[in-house]
Amino acid sequence: QKEVEQDPGPLSVPEGAIVSLNCTYSNSAFQYFMWxxxxxxxxxxxLMYTYSSGNKEDGRFTAQVDKxxxxxxxxxRDSQPSDSATxxxxxxxxxxxxxxxxxxxxxxxx
Amino acid sequence: xADIYQTPRYLVIGTxxxxxxxxxxxxxxxxxxxxxxxxxxxxxxxxxxxGVNSTEKxxxxxxxxxxxxxxxxxxxxLESARPSHTSQYLCASSERGRLAGGLGTQYxxxxxxxxxx
Numbered sequence: 001q002k003e004v005e006q007d008p009g010p011l012s013v014p015e016g017a018i019v020s021l022n023c024t025y026s027n028s029a030f031q032y033f034m035w036x037x038x039x040x041x042x043x044x045x046x047l048m049y050t051y052s053s054g055n056k057e058d059g060r061f062t063a064q065v066d067k068x069x070x071x072x073x074x075x076x077r078d079s080q081p082s083d084s085a086t087x088x089x090x091x092x093x094x095x096x097x098x099x100x101x102x103x104x105x106x107x108x109x110x
Numbered sequence: 111x112a113d114i115y116q117t118p119r120y121l122v123i124g125t126x127x128x129x130x131x132x133x134x135x136x137x138x139x140x141x142x143x144x145x146x147x148x149x150x151x152x153x154x155x156x157x158x159x160x161g162v163n164s165t166e167k168x169x170x171x172x173x174x175x176x177x178x179x180x181x182x183x184x185x186x187x188l189e190s191a192r193p194s195h196t197s198q199y200l201c202a203s204s205e206r207g208r209l210a211g212g213l214g215t216q217y218x219x220x221x222x223x224x225x226x227x
Contacts, residue, residue, distance in 0.1 A: 004152075034215070043116075043200050043218030044153070088153070096141060096204060097169070098216060100153040 003027055006089055006101030015110050019076040023089035023101045026070065030091035033065050034098065035074050038086045047074075047087075079108045113137055116201050116219035123191055124227050131186045131222045133201030142184040143216065145200040146170060153200060159184055191226045198223050 006023045013019055021035075032051055036044035050056045053067040064073040072089050086105045090098040114135040123129055135142065140161045145153040145168075155168030159178040173195070174188050184203075188195055202216040 002152075008150075036218075041221075041223075043114075043202075043220045045218065046215050049215065096216075097143075097155055097158070098153075102150065102152045 001026060003093075003099050004089060004091060004101040007104050008102065010105035010107060012107045012109060013079055015079060015081060015108055017079050017108070019079050019083070019106060019108075021074040021076075021087050021089075021104050021106070023072040024070055025072065025091050025099075027091070027093070027099075028067070028070065030093065030099075032092035033063070033072050034090040034092060035061075035063055036088040036090060036100075038088060038103065040085075044088055049092075076106075079106075081108050081110050084108050114201060114203055114217055114219040116199075116222050118222060119220060120223050120225075122225045122227065125190075125192055127191050129188050129191055129224070131199055131201075131224070133184045133186070133219060134182050135184075135203040135217075135219075136182060137203065137205065137217070138181060139203035139205050139217075140181070141204045142178065143202040143204075144168070144174075144176060144184070144186050145202065146172065147198045147200055147221075157186065191224075193226045196224060196226050 004025045034049040035047040037047045038044040050063045056063045060077045062075040086103040088103045089101045093099045117132045142159045144157040147153045154170035156172040157176040159165045200221045201219040204216045
């Protein structure tokens with residue numbers, strides 16, 4: 001079983017839609033949960049991170065962690081074509097190692 | 111914006127050649143990492159370093175080797191490239207950070223896309 005499972009996508013939505021991206025994980029010791037965005041042929045860039053359970057909002061993006069169910073979500077409001085990318089969830093493991101999901105490819109159509 | 115550089119960005123090379131993928135960062139980060147990423151698949155950690163003269167193997171076995179002689183430089187070498195080495199290689203670095211345990215967020219370079227014929 002993989003430590004982090006992510007909805008495979010690809011996901012295609014119209015501009016302005018609310019997008020929900022999800023991951024599950026198996027290691028209850030994880031405390032920090034990162035979301036990275038990766039544009040085609042680029043390296044991942046950190047979008048935001050959360051600590052433990054709860055919500056964190058940054059502009060149109062909201063990250064949510066439910067540690068009781070080991071479930072991680074990223075919501076994008078008023079999605080834009082510039083949001084088209086692959087989104088990677090990555091809990092932070094021991095020694096600062098990121099454990100990546102396989103990523104969800106998102107396409108926002110104008 | 112992170113200042114981490116990788117060269118070359120693209121490399122097509124024949125089987126048996128020795129190659130070195132370069133990674134440099136100008137942020138003074140202690141920790142550096144190499145990941146391998148195949149299309150549609152997870153990033154897998156293949157090497158990491160917590161400082162000069164420190165290197166460790168990651169979770170995914172790799173035939174590549176790394177060195178860390180200078181803080182800012184973390185090259186990856188394949189002594190004899192094979193088609194199975196075809197992949198994208200991503201370098202990252204992190205500061206001694208603000209997260210618990212001194213962990214810092216990782217910043218990624220643009221990657222090197224390697225094709226071995």
